[in-house]
Amino acid sequence: MKAIRRFTVRPVLPDPLGDLAELARNLRWSWHPRTRALFRSVDPHLWEASGCDPVRLLGGVPPARLAELSRDEDFLRRLGEAAGDLREYVTGERWYQQRAGGSGHLPRAVAYFSPEFGITAALPQYSGGLGILAGDHLKAASDLGVPLIGVGLLYRHGYFRQSLSRDAWQQEHYPVLDPNELPLTLLREADGTPALVALALPGGRSLRAHVWQAQVGRVPLLLLDSDVEENDRGERDVTDRLYGGGSEHRLLQEMLLGIGGVRAVRTYCRLTGHPEPEVFHTNEGHAGFLGLERIHELTGPAVGFDTALEAVRAGTVFTTHTPVPAGIDRFDRELVARHFGPDAELPRVDVGDILRLGMETYPGGEPNLFNMAVMGLRLGSRANGVSILHGAVSREMFAGLWPGFDPEEIPITSVTNGVHAPTWVAPEVLALGARQIGERRTEDALSVGGSDRWDAVADIPDTDIWELRRTLRGQLVDEVRRRLYDSWRQRGAATAELGWIDDVLDPDVLTIGFARRVPSYKRLTLMLRDRDRLMELLLHPERPLQIVVAGKAHPADDGGKRLIQELVRFTDDPRVRHRVVFLPDYGMAMAQKLYPGCDVWLNNPLRPLEACGTSGMKAALNGALNLSVLDGWWDEWFEPDFGWAIPTADGAATDDDRRDDLEAAALYDLLERRVAPRFYERGPGGLPDRWIEMVRRTLTRLGPKVLAGRMVREYVEELYAPAARAHRALDVTAAGELAAWKARVRAAWPRVTVDHVEASATGATAELGATLALRVRVHLGELTPDDVEVQAIAGRVDPEDRITGATPVPLKPVGGPDQEGRRVYEGPLALDRTGSFGYTVRILPAHRLLADGAELGLVTVPSEATGEAAGVLLR
Template sequence: MKAIRRFTVRPVLPDPLRPLSDLAHNLRWSWHTETRELFQAVEPEVRRTAECDPVRLLGAVSAGRLAELARDEKFLHRLAEASQDLRDYLDGPRWYQEQQELGAELPAAVAYFSPEFGVTAALPQYSGGLGILAGDHLKAASDLGVPLIGVGLLYRHGYFRQSLSRDGWQQEHYPVLDPNELPLALLREADGTPSRVVLALPGGRSLHAHIWQARVGRVPLLMLDSDVEENAPGEREVTDRLYGGGSEHRLFQEMLLGIGGVRAVRTYCRLTGHPEPEVFHTNEGHAGFLGLERIRELSGSGLDFDSAVEAVRAGTVFTTHTPVPAGIDRFDRELVARHFGDDGELPGVCAERILQLGTETYPGGEPGLFNMAVMGLRLAQRANGVSTLHGAVSREMFAGLWPGFDPAEVPVTSVTNGVHAPTWVAPEVFRLRSRYGGAPGRWESAAGVPDRELWDLRRSLRGQLVTEVRERLHASWRVRGAEPAELGWIDSVLDPDVLTIGFARRVPSYKRLTLMLRDRERLTELLLHPTRPVQIVVAGKAHPADDGGKRLVRELVRFSDDPRVRHRIVFLPDYGMAMAQKLYPGCDVWLNNPLRPLEACGTSGMKAALNGCLNLSVLDGWWDEWFEPDFGWAIPTADGLAQDEDRRDDLEAAALYELIEDRVAPRFYDRGGEGLPERWIEMVRRTLGTLGPKVLADRMVCEYVERLYAPAAHARRALEPGTARRLADWKARVRAAWPRVAVDHVEAVAPTAADGSAELGATLLLRVRVALGVLEPDDVEVQAVAGRVDAADGISDAQLFPLKPAGGQDMEGRWLYEGPLALDRTGPYGYTVRVLPAHPLLATGAELGLVALPPEAAGDGAGVLMR
């Protein structure tokens, strides 16, 4: 019989057990082993600590068991220790506070906006790497003491749960999430009523949202929920599921995340006394509308639109995660126009100016679309990609927004992602590290661990994975309709002594889930090799609307169903954090074979590495940056065959098979005198001791603080209203005057030979005459750009040489600039001259996208010298 109404009955904890509630409602338990073990002791039958949700656990434990625990002195002692440890963690100074004591000028607070957050399986508000990265960012910020406020949406159905049909087709399920059963608390006003934010919609409608708070260690995570009674049915469903619905539905979600998120932050700070953020960090373009809300706030305090834009830009950081234009949210321009202006949200802010912020003004752009990433870049003075390679790809992709500049000068830097070691390091690895001196991810003493202990650890973790896989595979087949009598074969699936390869991630086509299937007979030979067999564990979800991805899943599943190989290759449905925390430690090799360079970063291999798993990957994302033969293997790529996809995939699959057969498997099975694979163990040791510290989220967050947050806070403080107005006026004046700025004449005084060559170490004296129109020398910077040149006279390895004014204007109103140009390299060499806008409050000379070049250098280099 089905209930007609559902509600939550909260447990009443005996007084001695009250600290359990605080421990359960702070998500630090998700990465704090001792606290998880404490909750496991509450109800010993709960074996899966990775999946244990303490809030649900406390709601399910019997009153009798609670009374028993309240009399258990040993348990109460553990509870007191855990409670005190949490208080010390929350209140004590950490890295950020130490930097402030040393005099670092850091922001009072940072607001971090993301459409998804993967903090724990108990709070399923993530779909893949973007959300897991956001969760790790919050956890690392908490560990470091960074005063961060996370902002997202609360999806009542989360992302989908995945199962398989009998023939291997992906099935999606959307279980309803009750916030009262999650580790969340409703933000309330002083009188106890729920706090809310309200957005205006066309036609006099409104979108209301409650604000739920999760505590991620020291970091509050605010999550907006539209499922409230004040909303009409359509508006109640705005936060129904992650990445669901049509274009208008997505627009509503992103308006609520950005605009409503800023209002939620203001409400939270008002109620709690938390410092107001000086820096707003937009994790991908989904939250880009936050900049518009901040413009509205400043416009209400008297700043005009352009001045407000300058103030907002100064304090905004934008992180892009996509290496392809197709991955960016773009809305119909008319749809956006309909929801802003006097009849919608942000009244008083000119809708046409809003539309200009998201217009694709570069060659090939579509003027009828509103691009969220373009708006994000225009409203952020600082932007970054998520690996060194992705930074370069992003500069190429967005170069059209800065015409006249080489991609290398596009103001998009990079901060390579990292992962939160306490979340992803297996407890067994942590305990071994503790015995030999080292913290999660920082194990400089790994060299001192005996080979036998390291190998026994790896075998134990592999054995745990085998057990996990068999249980999950059995459950999956039962859902697929199999009877228990059909499933005896599962007891022999995988072997704890066989080389184990893992592959788990989302399933868009570029990640190439089925590359391993290009030559099925070759793969079968690897799986069934008589002396060096390989076994593979695969998991991944295709987007519900991606039938192509679903076909890839079914193709892999059908291969793994073959009785010849099903004991050596398995597909596990419903990939998520709980599964990942078993999968990464238990694999010997982590496989990643995306189409280069379409993997922005790819952090799954980082999590595996922290557990001593070696990487076997295409040189893309972070692996392109940190690959060394000590840490794993690089799969060769056929980048030049992008137009012949089949040929490219055949070549790269063949290279993958060859690597596994000739290098990976022999190294794993090549045993020394004591029966140990000594060379393999040494690679594990190097991965743990040398690669591990590089891939940490605390390294990543420290970089954000030092390279982006602190400069953004400094820039924002400098732009008090009067300064913001003056900067906006200056930019308007420069833009209006720029058509009359020109490089009229360039001459070089140099000790050159008759053939036009010059000696290494010589110095040119450049004299340049520049027309500035109504601008003054203080408004510009004149530079020589020099370096090696290619056959088309394009300059590479460019160096910048500033030129200085040498006197006043000549009779024709031109200014003379001079400066030396040192010839410090041999070979084909060239230079050109350019004029850029210059102002103390610009982050880079490319910020305005304005540059003046000599006519002969508009497309190529000039003044080539040979030596």
Template structure:
């Protein structure tokens, strides 16, 4: 029979063991080797049974064992050292404090909002790369001392656990997660009652949420939980599953994350004395409603809506992670309107103004849809993609928000993702590098994070003998083989197989064979089954008599994505074939725990998405940190940092995007040829010492060259210096009066802009016959513009010049400001002049434009206003020099 109520009975730790509780409740243990080893020493068998989760371990350890440990002096010495180390880590100055002390004017705190966080497998609140990235962001911020406050939701069923049916169809299970059994503590009011946030739903109903805290090193992570007794059944289920439910369910989740999240941050800061965030970082559009709540806060102090909007924009950073419009949450405008305004949330804010922030009111948009990414961009003065290529794709995708500007000028920059090395580097690899560098494993990657520490020594890997490198790679491959067999056996038992049927699993994979890994979510564009395009050829690769290959595959399809499930089934059925099942396996239930064994154990990491639809692809970064070589389409981060010294680029048929079948055929053939002709021969080619010398050198180059680039601490430093610090400065510059003045100026400028024009352009230069000019010569430009009621100091007149394409489009454009030379004339026109140096050869052209100008604009494109020459404009406008 079932229990009618569930609760957790916690053991009472003897006084000498009390520090174990603090160590277990701070998730730094998930990336700190000595702390994990300490917990393993508490009960090695229990540690394994608890899947390396200290909270579960302490909840199951016997009173007898605890009494033994309380009298074990060597153990107590280790415990004391670990507790002292954590205290030093939490209280000492780090990189951020050093930069702040040097006058960098950094924000006092940053609110970091994300729909999912993958910090550790012990806190399963993630579905894939977005959540793992968010978790690594928090960890790196903690290591650097960046005063982040993470904000997310606590999903009582997490994402889902994946298994397979007998015929290979994905099945989902949703285990109930008890927060009391997770590394969480409730945030409480001063009187001891649970702290809550409240949202108003249509009909004046209430949605309440409790606030749980996770401690990610120095960084607090606040997680909102709607499963509280005060809610009705429907409201209690709002935070039931990650990415589950219909449109209204998702909308409520995102309202709770954004609006409730800001209220949770305010509550946390009030109760703990933590500084209030000056900058809010919206990690993908799901949290975009946080900007509306901050506008409501400011309008409540008497500030007008437009002024509040300017203040909020100045202090907001928005990161987009999707390169495809289908990956963005969109809601019907009527659904959004029903939840806002006087009868819903944010009373006092005009619902039409709220809607205007997210509606796709631009060419090619669907104005009946409320777009969360569009709102995120309109509410943030600073925005970025997550790789250089993804930044370019994002500028193209959202160019409609800035009409009149070329995509290159759309104000979306990029900060390439990174991964947290202490989390993802195998202990054997860390020990290898630490020994060569002469420092501890934890200090190997984090030395520069401490202002008193030595810089990291990634170059130390270059000094390690070939035999040591190869021995570690073989150990990791052997460990992966054992892990795969164990997981495969468990999977087949769930598929209904009997133990007597599974003897063949003992021969699955071989620790001496080239091992390729492929693991990620399974949307169609990631092309899980591209490797199956020519099955006979794949079998030949797997069963090659001299250079065989083995492949480990994992991945989850969204529960509502039958197309993705069919791809998994197709792969599983191929892998079930007795002819090849010892060389290719599919492992269900891909997650952090599996990934931490998979990345180090593979020799090659495969990534073959449709280019350019992979925003970043951080799994390849984690593999690289373990000396695994990348074999990937030039997409995401690999497009940016690929070199033949440490991997391979799969050629793409970009020009055939419309014919997906033909494109897949060409790219699959390119993949087979690379493995057959270059990858496998390099792995099996042995030098005079019996080692694959050239392969080992590629491993070294991967660690030495890529290692420092793919780190999350590099990524977080970029966010601090390029986005957080400028956002804090912009926010501080906008007090109530300044924000009001800026809002009024923008409104006035928009109203007067239709009267701004480029009326005449003249160019004087010594030109050769045929309209050509010599390199190094100068054009003297003279431009007459109409400004209407605007003043010259409210605009900037520019010449934009560069090489031109066959259709006369300017590429690699350079903007040159022109200066007022007189005016206004009798017709109210102003004259601007300036030189234009001809510094490039070949077809060359220029045009002239007028832009709004104000000291508080982050970019000249911010308002989306530009005046360009018309066909009637005088000679020289858009002149081409060939």
């Protein structure tokens, strides 16, 4: 019979074991080896059966075992040490507190919004890299002491679980998640009732949500849950699945995340006394509506929309993660309009003002679509991509918002992603580091960084490194066989036909890993372009390869599912199935076994469509070598000393099939001629000396760079701190001043002109070291010199006379306006480089409160033909 109601009965722990509940509820256990070891010792079998989840573990431990542990002095001692260590961790002074030093230049708190968070497999609220990055961001912020508040949604079905049919077609399953069985606590009002966040919907309806809290070390993570009794059926399902439903469903999810998320933060701070955030960080455009809610908070009789917009922009950071327009959420303008205004949400904000923030009103845009990334850029004073190359791609992709500026001047910077090493580094690697430099220094090296600590890898004996790699490879072999057996049973195979699985993979064979989401640009099946050649590599009599592949296609992506089916059918071939496998249901639990066990991590996307790609970073921290297209993070950090770059066939004349053929052939050549020989080559001592040296260099050179701690420090210093300073400077009065100034400048800008430019050299010829004296005559209309900056832009020129490596040189006004209102600006221009050289001049708006000279999207340049002014309105 089926139960008519389900609920969770929590265990009652004996008093001596009370600290176990505190340890289980703080997700630091997911990356803290000693706490995990403590929970494992409670019941090793039940620990594995619970999926290494302390909450489930404690819910299943028999009372007799708990009573036994409450009398075990050694266990109680370790429990006390773990609890004391956690309390010191969450209250002690860390990097951020030392960096702040009482100066007040760092934000009191930062709110970090993301549609998904990958903290641990025990809290399945992620689909792929975006969520894993968000989880690593929170963990690293906790390690560094950054006062962050995470904000997301609680999906009652999470993301789907994946299996395969007999004919290798992806199957999706959506398990029901009970928040009471997860490491979560319901946020409650002072009277004990659940805190509620509410949004107004068209037609007088409401969308309400509870707020669940996960504690990620020092960082609270607030997750909004619409499955509450106060909602009608349709509203209860808003947070049913991650990235599920149609356009209106997604819009409601993103309104709840952004608008409801801000309200949840306000409620949390009110109830707990946590400092209110000064900086709001939008991790991709899904949470962009948070800016509208903050504008609505400020808008009233004395504060108009433009003033509120300036105040909100100052403290907002926007991170874009997609290098392709198709990856951005876009909604029909009428759908958006229907959900805002007097009859729905944000009644004090005019719907037209809301729409203008997200509409694609630029060349090449779709005028009837509301673009969440465009809104993110217009609402954020600071924006970034997630690798140097992705920053450049983003500047090109969004250049339509700033058509008068060269791509390198578009105000989108970059902070290259990192990974949380304590989460992704295998315990065996940690143990080796602890033996070398001590447990505490190893933990600091992985969480905080510091090349001096990583340099100690140079002193680890070759035999220890190689034995570690073989151990990890052997553990992966065992894991693969177990998962492959379970997969075949799900596909309908009988036990009697699965004996071959006992011989799948070999702990002494070069092992390659490839695991990620399965959109077409990641090219899951590139390795299959020449199947005969791949078989030769897999079955080579002296230098064989073995490959482990995993990945999920989006439920609506039949093209991705066909790629998986094609690959699985190849792996089913009895000739190679012991050398190449596909493992379904890729997630954090699998990844934590897969990354350490691989010798080589393969990545072959279409360049430059991989924004960053952090899986190779996680593999590298475990001593794997990267074999990748120069895309994402590998483009900026690749060195031949510790990996290989797959050549690309970028050219306009190369069609997609031809490109794939060329790049697959390059991949086969690298594997056959360089990778495999290096792995199997033995030195005088019987070890692959040159391979081990590449592993050593991977750890010492890449290790400190790929850390999430490095990433979060860069966010703090380059984005959060400037945003906090701008937030403090732009109170309502200053924001009103800035808004009025912008309005005045925009109105006057069409009459700003560059009328004449002349230059005279100090020498007879233009030689290196000479100086040009520039003299520019401009007309500022109703503006004054205080409203603008006149610049000379100089540098080398290409054959089309485009300036490259441009250097702006401010020019100074000389005297007042003449009778026609024109002004003269002058300045020297040094000829500091040889070769083709050129210059131009331009006028930009200038104000002390602007985050960037391009912020308004206004620039005036000379006419190419006559020297007469050409005013360019960028937005």
